[in-house]
Amino acid sequence: MTKTAIVYYSSTGTNYQLAEWAAAAAEEAGSEVKVLKVKETAPAAxxxxxxxxxxHYDATQDIPEVTPDDLEWADAIIFSVPTRFGNIPGQVQSFIDTVGGLWAQGKLANKAVSAMSSAQNEHGGQEATILSLYTTMYHWGAIVVAPGYTDPVLFEAGGNPYGTSVAVAPDGEMKTDRKAIQAAVDYQAKRTVAVAKALQHME
Structure with missing residues (x-):
């Protein structure tokens, strides 16, 4: 069975929701799934x-924090993170900086990886954030699974070919239709699992 790690960082809940949708879709595709949060390192104040x-911090205390072992376990890895000035949050970078040992041993190579993001504005840096994640994945030797323009459902959700992205209002509500976003996430997650399965058969 294909194993999928859904790795997210979320301060107010948007990327947690994207991660939950991705997890449900991956399970529908027949994958074993772990939903894992990146450790919060922001000051309590x-x-x-x-x-x-x-x-949101209090509501998600029971969700396990991702470790390098989770990435080694997974055949497919889907990230969902907000943008910070067109880049990934510091919390996510801190975690990525801990997986050098796996990279050096080649244990991240040939994994199917994909990413999603959010920002307050339609052009708030989501594409750059996803691409910055993919840059790391290229160094891993992972197989990036972008949705591209391979299904009409993607256009209803904004048409980001790199990965599903969403604009969020100050109150945390998604500006794009939630059903459209969920459909895009569903498609992206199932596509990633399908590629992971194909890679398993090639080994």
């Missing part, structure tokens, strides 16, 4: 100062 952040 920063979290406490934002009611939505604090609420």
């Amino acid at each position: 920063a979290i406490e100062s934002n009611a939505a952040w604090k609420k």
